[in-house]
Amino acid sequence: MSETILVTGGCGFIGSCFILQQMQQHPDIHLINLDVLTYAGNPDNVKEVAGDPRYTFVQADVADRPAVEAVFAQHHPTLVVHFAAESHVDRSIDGPDVFVRTNVLGTQVMLDVARRQWKEDACMDTARFLYISTDEVYGDLPIESTEKFTESSPIKPSSPYSVAKAAGDLMTQAYHRTYGMPTLITRSSNNYGPRQYPEKLIPLTIKKALAGERIPVYGDGLNVRDWLYVEDNCHAIDAVLRKGAPGTIYNVGGGNELSNIDLIHLLLHALAQQTGEPEEDYTKLITFVPDRPGHDRRYALDSTALSHATGWSAIRSMSPLMNTLDWYIL
Ligand SMILES: NC(=O)c1ccc[n+]([C@@H]2O[C@H](COP(=O)([O-])OP(=O)(O)OC[C@H]3O[C@@H](n4cnc5c(N)ncnc54)[C@H](O)[C@@H]3O)[C@@H](O)[C@H]2O)c1
Numbered sequence: 612m613s614e615t616i617l618v619t620g621g622c623g624f625i626g627s628c629f630i631l632q633q634m635q636q637h638p639d640i641h642l643i644n645l646d647v648l649t650y651a652g653n654p655d656n657v658k659e660v661a662g663d664p665r666y667t668f669v670q671a672d673v674a675d676r677p678a679v680e681a682v683f684a685q686h687h688p689t690l691v692v693h694f695a696a697e698s699h700v701d702r703s704i705d706g707p708d709v710f711v712r713t714n715v716l717g718t719q720v721m722l723d724v725a726r727r728q729w730k731e732d733a734c735m736d737t738a739r740f741l742y743i744s745t746d747e748v749y750g751d752l753p754i755e756s757t758e759k760f761t762e763s764s765p766i767k768p769s770s771p772y773s774v775a776k777a778a779g780d781l782m783t784q785a786y787h788r789t790y791g792m793p794t795l796i797t798r799s800s801n802n803y804g805p806r807q808y809p810e811k812l813i814p815l816t817i818k819k820a821l822a823g824e825r826i827p828v829y830g831d832g833l834n835v836r837d838w839l840y841v842e843d844n845c846h847a848i849d850a851v852l853r854k855g856a857p858g859t860i861y862n863v864g865g866g867n868e869l870s871n872i873d874l875i876h877l878l879l880h881a882l883a884q885q886t887g888e889p890e891e892d893y894t895k896l897i898t899f900v901p902d903r904p905g906h907d908r909r910y911a912l913d914s915t916a917l918s919h920a921t922g923w924s925a926i927r928s929m930s931p932l933m934n935t936l937d938w939y940i941l
Contacts, residue, residue: 613639616688619645620646620694621645622652623695624698628842643688672713673717688725689737699772739794761913769907806938812874826897829906830903834871837912840927842931866914
């Protein structure tokens with residue numbers, strides 16, 4: 612049976628990967644991509660499906676209620692995957708306002724319009740609203756600990772970005788509890804892969820190294836992130852959307868904890884192998900800069916609940932790092 616799925620933020624890094632995967636895996640799908648195209652949204656990220664009759668692009672803001680209502684009234688999506696967000700921590704420190712507008716108000720508008728339309732269409736039992744949250748809502752862990760966050764760990768976000776994401780996450784939970792809406796939440800760790808805007812650590816490091824420019828590293832470089840290949844995350848999102856229990860939160864961790872400085876060395880080593888340049892030419896560009904205010908030390912996720920519920924695991928681990936590198940070089 613054909614299904615109509617609304618994806619927000621589908622021209623960004625993870626949303627575009629999800630769209631390409633969905634269009635391949637679900638032949639009967641009608642997919643609507645609602646994206647306002649901020650600096651981080653790139654239509655080329657989904658150019659492979661742009662001419663597909665099963666695909667519709669709508670340029671609109673998730674916080675623009677009439678625009679969102681028009682999409683629901685015209686297409687009646689019964690699956691929603693809400694990626695759209697301002698996503699860069701540094702930008703949230705420089706200017707938090709737009710983070711509150713998009714990540715909090717935008718999420719509430721999406722939830723509310725979906726709820727009203729699904730009530731009218733009498734499809735609340737079969738519909739699903741999946742909010743893409745982040746491990747950053749938990750705050751951080753000490754570097755020396757081996758603890759991991761579970762879905763029942765307290766919410767204690769640190770930056771304006773993670774606070775705004777946590778507010779959207781809690782609003783999603785409120786719509787389930789208060790209105791009985793069939794919502795789901797995934798909280799994933801740091802993703803890596805192709806099509807990421809080059810302000811984030813991996814593409815930024817590659818870009819700077821290739822240009823012979825200094826590679827900035829915050830503080831002592833020992834902050835630890837749990838890296839997840841973007842395609843693994845999109846498989847998890849698909850599994851949660853189709854097999855997850857409404858009202859449930861699922862952690863999605865890569866199980867690859869690396870300090871920022873170790874990751875940069877790994878990348879530069881691989882880059883030297885690819886380009887044939889001496890590794891030292893790249894590593895000498897590493898420049899420690901004053902730490903990001905409030906910089907989280909370590910994230911680590913326990914994804915047991917997701918594996919038990921859906922059979923998912925992070926099968927690709929760090930092996931696609933070389934392919935990722937090629938994508939940015941070429
Ligand atoms: N990248 C990661 O490692 C990571 C990890 C955990 C969670 N997340 C979450 O996953 C989601 C996607 O992250 P990403 O890295 O792909 O982000 P991204 O910044 O690459 O893309 C965001 C997309 O949302 C669109 N957008 C922004 N504001 C909008 C608005 N007001 N209306 C409509 N569209 C808007 C942008 O144009 C862009 O296409 C976000 O919700 C983010 O919080 C990301």
